[in-house]
């Protein structure tokens with residue numbers, strides 16, 4: 001579950017984060033700070049690049065190349081990275097705030113001066129060309145991937161996830177975490193339905209997530225009142241549902257489904273299912289006391305409510321990157337030492353982001369940011385950055 005902790009309000013959470021966490025450098029520059037101007041900033045580690053060359057040749061070349069290009073996927077490019085960040089990273093390995101046996105050993109064995117020199121050397125190398133690091137460029141965007149997978153669902157769930165088949169639920173606008181869970185429940189046989197059981201059995205988590213994000217982003221259609229039930233009689237009964245399912249059945253919680261605008265037959269059947277076969281501690285309790293008539297009225301109420309797309313999905317990696325760049329793409333980082341992401345190796349970026357999310361790499365800032373990422377979003381943003389050209393330093 002941890003991996004999908006939730007795709008919750010990604011956009012929201014990010015805005016929240018970046019708002020409070022605007023680079024510390026935005027504070028008035030203090031007199032004691034290292035030289036602030038761009039080119040001079042690199043000098044702050046004070047290394048001798050020529051002396052560093054020899055160390056790179058001796059100690060690092062086998063993995064990072066002499067040109068600072070990781071020799072295999074998963075090994076970061078060091079070329080044209082900020083020197084202060086490289087030095088910080090080596091310190092982190094040394095102090096085991098980041099774990100890597102070989103680097104820890106190296107960082108302990110080399111003197112402080114040697115470390116500064118080798119860092120100055122790699123920082124001064126010309127950037128790895130993005131073309132070489134750009135395996136991801138051609139890759140379809142996340143939503144496009146989801147869309148192509150969704151083609152196989154359209155015949156029952158409708159184009160764009162708005163079902164027109166009575167008894168088959170709409171998926172448009174549905175909360176993405178819930179959608180993934182639901183599909184997994186069918187696979188495990190927790191929800192018994194012939195139609196859904198075999199669907200997507202072999203899909204990877206990444207595929208399920210992109211599918212879920214795709215549906216979450218679709219606009220749900222407004223539905224007419226069903227032939228049964230009375231929305232006005234149903235409304236007061238939904239008071240106890242709204243705390244979880246949201247006012248008017250538009251859920252704000254990634255694990256709780258929206259009910260607004262859902263197919264009426266499906267709603268009746270699924271509410272009843274919690275009285276018999278479908279397991280959920282919360283739901284079973286809340287529906288146990290409802291009569292069949294109550295269920296019809298509640299359903300009539302939710303069916304006619306106006307739904308909306310789940311507010312969770314950055315429309316593109318580019319949008320998301322705009323938030324990351326407030327820290328990562330500014331030279332104005334007098335206090336915070338932040339790595340350049342553009343042109344980095346994709347596999348390395350994926351690894352690093354998962355490590356922050358799963359608490360395997362220390363950084364309060366990055367952990368808070370990435371706790372909300374699904375693997376699919378991580379994959380997308382990593383491809384995006386890998387395809388961007390890094391500037392010459």
Ligand code: HEC
Pocket residue numbers: 055056059060061062063064074075076078085086087089090098099100102103106118119339351
């Ligand atoms: C055995 C292969 C190997 C050798 C030798 C090696 N590295 Fe690394 N280096 C790696 C790998 C793999 C990572 C990513 C580790 C991780 O996930 O934290 C890395 C990460 C780094 C980072 C962090 C980069 C970032 O973007 O956070 C720095 C800085 C670094 N190495 C510098 C060096 C220097 C300087 C040398 C030589 C003194 C060196 N490395 C030798 C494999 C190696």
Ligand code: HEC
Pocket residue numbers: 149150152153154155156157167168169171179180182183191192193195196199200211257266269
């Ligand atoms: C043959 C028709 C059919 C196809 C094709 C189909 N489904 Fe379904 N799906 C259903 C029916 C019927 C239900 C309601 C089952 C139930 O009552 O539990 C359902 C339920 C679901 C649910 C649960 C929704 C909720 O609100 O709990 C999800 C999620 C879902 N389908 C996703 C998909 C995806 C994704 C695909 C395509 C890969 C797909 N389905 C293909 C018929 C189909």
Ligand code: HEC
Pocket residue numbers: 169181237238240241242243244245255256257259267270271278279280282283286287298
């Ligand atoms: C304590 C929080 C909570 C309350 C209160 C609650 N629900 Fe739920 N409901 C959930 C969660 C979580 C799920 C998803 C459970 C699952 O995965 O089976 C759910 C699922 C459902 C579903 C299935 C939707 C689908 O797409 O398959 C329906 C229908 C539903 N609830 C109706 C209601 C109604 C009606 C009420 C009030 C009488 C209510 N719920 C009260 C949390 C709640």
Ligand code: HEC
Pocket residue numbers: 018021022023076088320321323324325326327328336337338339341349352353361362363365366369381
């Ligand atoms: C509030 C500032 C801030 C924001 C916003 C931010 N980061 Fe970071 N990021 C940092 C800092 C500081 C580090 C260095 C932490 C460390 O030393 O491990 C970092 C490190 C990273 C690394 C490790 C890079 C490497 O070379 O090892 C990756 C990957 C990363 N961030 C990706 C992102 C992405 C993607 C976003 C946007 C979704 C983002 N960051 C938003 C501050 C930020």
